[in-house]
Amino acid sequence: xxxTANLTRDETAARAAGIRLKTVDVxxxxxxxxxxxAATFATSSTLTFEASVDATWIDFIGASVDEVTVNGAPxxxxxxxxxxxxxGLAGHNVVTVRGTGRYSTSGExxxxxxxPVDDAVYLYTQYEPxxxxxxxxxxxxxxxxxxxxxxxxAPDGWEVLSNGAEAAREPVDxxxxxxxxxxxxxxxxxxxxxxxxxxxxDGVWDGPDGPVPLGVLCRASLAEYLVDSGDAEEILxxxxxxxxxxxxxxxxxxxxxxxxxxxxxxxNLGAMENPGLVTFTERYVFRGAAxxxxxxxxxxxxxxxxxxxxFGDLATMRWWDDLWLKESFADFSGAxxxxxxxxxxxxxxxxxxxxxxxAYVQDQLPTTHPIVADIPDLExxxxxxxxxxxxxxASVLKQLVAFVGEDAFFRGARRYFADHAFGNxxxxxxxxxxxxxxxRDLREWSDAWLQTTGMSRLSVSRGEDGxxxxxxxxxxxxxxxVGLYGFEGERLVRRGGVELDIAGERTTVxxxxxxxxxxxxxxxxxxxxxRTYAKVIxxxxxxxxxxxxxxxxxxxxxxxxxxxxxxDATRDGDLPAARYLxxxxxxxxxxxxxxxxxxxxxxxQFAIGHYVAGADRSAGAAAWLETxxxxxWAAPAGSDAQLAWARAxxxxxxxxxxxxxxxxAILA
Numbered sequence: 001x002x003x004t005a006n007l008t009r010d011e012t013a014a015r016a017a018g019i020r021l022k023t024v025d026v027x028x029x030x031x032x033x034x035x036x037x038a039a040t041f042a043t044s045s046t047l048t049f050e051a052s053v054d055a056t057w058i059d060f061i062g063a064s065v066d067e068v069t070v071n072g073a074p075x076x077x078x079x080x081x082x083x084x085x086x087x088g089l090a091g092h093n094v095v096t097v098r099g100t101g102r103y104s105t106s107g108e109x110x111x112x113x114x115x116p117v118d119d120a121v122y123l124y125t126q127y128e129p130x131x132x133x134x135x136x137x138x139x140x141x142x143x144x145x146x147x148x149x150x151x152x153x154a155p156d157g158w159e160v161l162s163n164g165a166e167a168a169r170e171p172v173d174x175x176x177x178x179x180x181x182x183x184x185x186x187x188x189x190x191x192x193x194x195x196x197x198x199x200x201x202d203g204v205w206d207g208p209d210g211p212v213p214l215g216v217l218c219r220a221s222l223a224e225y226l227v228d229s230g231d232a233e234e235i236l237x238x239x240x241x242x243x244x245x246x247x248x249x250x251x252x253x254x255x256x257x258x259x260x261x262x263x264x265x266x267x268n269l270g271a272m273e274n275p276g277l278v279t280f281t282e283r284y285v286f287r288g289a290a291x292x293x294x295x296x297x298x299x300x301x302x303x304x305x306x307x308x309x310x311f312g313d314l315a316t317m318r319w320w321d322d323l324w325l326k327e328s329f330a331d332f333s334g335a336x337x338x339x340x341x342x343x344x345x346x347x348x349x350x351x352x353x354x355x356x357x358x359a360y361v362q363d364q365l366p367t368t369h370p371i372v373a374d375i376p377d378l379e380x381x382x383x384x385x386x387x388x389x390x391x392x393x394a395s396v397l398k399q400l401v402a403f404v405g406e407d408a409f410f411r412g413a414r415r416y417f418a419d420h421a422f423g424n425x426x427x428x429x430x431x432x433x434x435x436x437x438x439x440r441d442l443r444e445w446s447d448a449w450l451q452t453t454g455m456s457r458l459s460v461s462r463g464e465d466g467x468x469x470x471x472x473x474x475x476x477x478x479x480x481x482v483g484l485y486g487f488e489g490e491r492l493v494r495r496g497g498v499e500l501d502i503a504g505e506r507t508t509v510x511x512x513x514x515x516x517x518x519x520x521x522x523x524x525x526x527x528x529x530x531r532t533y534a535k536v537i538x539x540x541x542x543x544x545x546x547x548x549x550x551x552x553x554x555x556x557x558x559x560x561x562x563x564x565x566x567x568d569a570t571r572d573g574d575l576p577a578a579r580y581l582x583x584x585x586x587x588x589x590x591x592x593x594x595x596x597x598x599x600x601x602x603x604x605q606f607a608i609g610h611y612v613a614g615a616d617r618s619a620g621a622a623a624w625l626e627t628x629x630x631x632x633w634a635a636p637a638g639s640d641a642q643l644a645w646a647r648a649x650x651x652x653x654x655x656x657x658x659x660x661x662x663x664x665a666i667l668a
Contacts, residue, residue, distance in 0.1 A: 005061060005082035007130065008377040009319050012141040018053035021144045023182075026136045027151040030195055031175040033103070033112060034121045034155055041110070044098040045137040047146075051093055057083040059133035059140035061109075063100040070095050084137060097137035107268035109134030110193070115265070117221035122196035124264040124279055126272060129320060129381045132188040143318045143424040145185040152193055153177045159198040159217065163191055163276040165258045183275070184255060185422040187316050192274035194262055199223040201232040205240045208253050214239055215260040218285055226263065226285050235261065238299050238342055242306045245341035246333070250310045251414030252421070261302070271301050273308030273330070280305075291640040293594035296344040303342055304334030315417055318424040320381035324371050324450075325425060327385075328393025331355065332401075335394070350595040351398075352530040352560040355391040357599070360535060360568065362387030363455055371396060372427055372450045395533040396449045400434075402479040402531040403445060408438035448476045458526040459537035460509065468509035470502060470526060472534070477503045483528030483558055484511060484521040485545070491552040492523055492545060525565075528558045536565040543569070547579065551587035556596065563596055567603050570611060577611035580604070581620065585627045594640040601628070601648040608655060621655035628652045629659050 029042040040063050047058065065079040070086050071093055078085040086095055103112035103123075108131045113122045125135055133140045150162040155175045160166070164181035171177075183191075196219065203214035216232040218225075226232050239259065247253040256275035267281040284298045311333065312326030335355070338347035362368060367383075371393045375381050401409045412434035420429060427450070431442045457473040460482065470482060481499045485492045498509050511521075523545040526536050538546060546562050553559050566583055569575035584604040591597040604624060612620045628648040635642035653663055 006377050006379050016143050020050040021146045022048045024146045025149045029153040040100045040102055043101045043136045046096045048094050051089040054089050055087045057085050058137045060137040061134050063102050065099040067098040101135050113265045115221055120197050122219050124194040125192050127189045130378050138188040140188055142187040142316050145187050148183045150180040154195045158195050161194045161277050190274050192277040199227045201227050203236040205243050213258040217262040222285050225287050238302050241341040242303045245337050250417055271305045273305045275313050278305045289643050291594040299342045300334045300338045303337040304330045307333035315420040316424050321375035324389050324393045327389050331390045331394030332397040349556045349560045353599045356395050358387040359391035368453045370451050399532045404438035404440055411437040456534040457537055458534045460524045470507045470509050475505050478532040480527045480532045481529045482509055483525040485523035487522050492549045528561050530561050538565050547583050551590035556593045577607045589631045597644050605651045622658050625652040625656040625658050
């Protein structure tokens with residue numbers, strides 16, 4: 001790869017100013033892919049565009065560029081390994097570039113995988129942020145959208161897929177030639193091709209504009225776990241409900257025709273939102289027992305990628321500094337839709353524990369960055385697919401929904417798509433739409449949340465006169481609720497809550513006077529409904545109450561906030577690791593939410609390996625193994641809890657051999 005492969009924001013903006021792309025016709029020949037020594041494939045693109053410049057470049061990274069034709073006239077090949085220079089452009093242009101691409105084994109471009117089970121070969125593409133140029137010549141930037149027409153030549157008997165529906169198929173020497181319907185305008189990074197002897201389950205969604213074909217695919221050696229098991233039907237059901245939900249929420253039906261979802265091997269991401277051909281990691285093909293939390297995680301990812309059909313695919317960021325315009329929104333929308341339509345009412349609990357937990361860790365590292373980051377080039381863009389862009393951005397959007405109101409937020413989203421469908425956008429475009437529908441000025445909010453790094457720390461100070469004061473470091477505007485809990489016997493019961501809008505360092509909490517709640521609250525939880533993004537700090541009395549009775553709190557979301565606060569305190573060195581392990585040992589066996597249980601067990605295992613003093617580590621590991629062992633046998637047979645504790649026993653046994661004989665007997 002040459003230095004010119006690192007495209008910059010300025011030069012792509014200049015190219016877009018001189019080019020108006022119309023269509024791209026692509027043909028790739030994959031007939032030799034199944035050969036043992038297959039390394040390359042023939043590829044060509046014909047780009048039709050208007051130009052106000054007499055020269056430009058087309059992006060391609062491959063084995064060779066063999067032919068360049070501009071408006072019917074051959075040109076000498078001028079290619080430096082990443083850019084093909086073309087000259088003599090007119091107002092209207094048809095440029096064809098033919099070359100040879102390389103199959104990938106790194107998950108970038110056109111990935112080729114040989115299944116060790118049955119020796120079958122599978123192909124799929126992965127492009128974000130800029131790897132379509134490894135498969136065919138393109139204008140590799142998100143603001144040069146085109147209508148794409150794909151032709152794929154492949155071995156006979158293979159499934160062959162692209163963004164559009166199959167339009168024609170004819171036999172050719174050594175295989176089959178498949179042509180696909182022209183797409184609506186798309187950026188290059190979300191075009192896609194897949195081919196191989198995939199197994200398929202078909203379905204249909206009855207959309208408002210007519211039936212939409214659905215497909216779920218995986219490689220043949222995994223079909224027993226997805227196709228034959230009936231698990232694909234669960235995926236199709238989530239897909240139908242999600243398409244119903246998002247079409248109504250965003251004010252326009254799914255626009256991309258058919259909807260295939262394919263689970264692919266050796267994938268280096270979780271999933272990718274290619275319209276009409278969404279790719280997923282095979283980790284979502286469950287080959288053994290799976291908890292409700294695992295099924296919820298898969299549903300969330302399905303709905304995350306589906307949200308991209310609007311946020312990202314329909315309205316696309318102009319350049320990668322607005323990557324959050326799609327990823328933050330999809331992350332938020334995935335959790336929202338999992339609750340509203342996916343069949344997983346506790347999805348916000350998982351979001352609080354896992355997605356926010358990821359964001360909090362990322363936001364405390366030296367590598368943190370603003371949600372809206374400065375991305376001068378592609379190398380910088382690759383660094384921003386992280387917990388800040390995804391999880392912190394989604395957490396901040398959840399706070400934005402609280403700030404402007406849910407109805408206003410979705411009205412703003414509908415306005416945004418109506419104004420920018422099939423176009424490219426920036427942060428200002430979104431804020432304009434939300435301001436128009438909410439009547440709130442969001443520029444100050446944007447500066448505070450999107451242009452900064454780090455997080456506020458929220459705590460409540462108990463005054464001697466019973467007055468509660470909410471204290472925040474690194475002040476930002478928050479809309480949140482302070483939850484007040486008291487003991488009834490050995491249970492912690494919510495006695496009341498105070499909803500607040502805060503912006504400064506200190507805010508008096510006007511607590512309800514019923515029964516003197518403020519003064520007798522045994523547990524005070526800032527942000528107990530998890531609407532804002534901040535680190536919650538429990539005071540000493542509240543920590544003692546949580547250690548004593550965390551698992552007795554009825555609301556799973558409040559428990560998630562408390563679990564997170566205790567873990568954050570442990571990571572910060574404010575809560576001794578031994579005391580955190582005491583909390584997990586006491587309350588994890590009674591934790592009914594599978595995600596919270598799994599996270600608590602993982603944190604306990606991590607604490608033993610990283611936070612317990614070296615001299616105490618062996619004893620701590622042995623004690624933790626015994627805790628996990630007892631809980632395993634106490635859990636109901638076949639339950640999610642039993643599976644979680646079995647996994648905890650396996651992890652604990654890597655640090656202690658106290659139950660080696662029994663574990664060996666179980667495995668035998």
